[in-house]
Amino acid sequence: MLAESLALSAALFTIGVVGVLTRRNAIIVFMCVELMLNAVNLSFVALSKVYGATGQVFVIFVMTVAAAEAAVGLAIIISIFRHKKSVNLQDINLLRG
């Protein structure tokens, strides 16, 4: 099942990348990042079945970082929404110069 898991992980990661590149709603872009993290977690778990349980420790770390990232990222989105009244990434061009 290792090959199937890694293929599924690659497919999910690719779907996440395509979502990040094509969507313009900041919240959906964030959810696509979460999907990419999940894909990486799947390959960690699949490889831990072969190489030992250390991979699952890294999954725990990735989950923690994902939680922290979601909290800070959503706070940034709320803060941007307060300024711009929008979460459309096309409208966020403060640093465009």
Place this chain on the structure above:
Amino acid sequence: MANEFLPLFYTFHFYLFSLIALVSAIVFVTRKSPVAAALWLVVVMFALAALYVMLNAEFVGVMQVLVYAGAIMVVFLFVVMLLNLGHPSELNDIRGRWGRLAAGLLGLALVAELMALSRGGVAYNFSLPAAPKAEVLAGPAGVIGPIAAPLFREYLLAFELTSVLLLVAIIGAVVLAKKRSA
């Protein structure tokens, strides 16, 4: 799991949950409404939790349901509700034939790259430190023991730094989302 007892049952359900995860992920990226997208992402996470359990990672499967589907996605839905983003009409994603074509080609190229990497035999040349195999581990220590042992020995520093990271995230979230009173 019961791989050696019921191989056909195991394989069928593995492919079933893989298919559910894949289809739900595709539906998730194509939804316009953020609420619908979030709920489809929850379906992906449940399917992945089932796959984790089938891959001998029961604890990670439980954490997937509790932390990801239970906590992180609720925060996402909460922010969607808070910002009142339920109207997908004003959102304009990258559309048009050329945008879709470019996105599709990019995705296919990335999949091809990942598949070529896995064909290259790189994945089988890892030199990882010797750790007990997951099958061996479902012994007296249960399924959490084998994860806890390296977490609190080799990765103790990283574990402690994680607590600092979470503290920073909490303070950062509060400071960023707080309304300026002055």
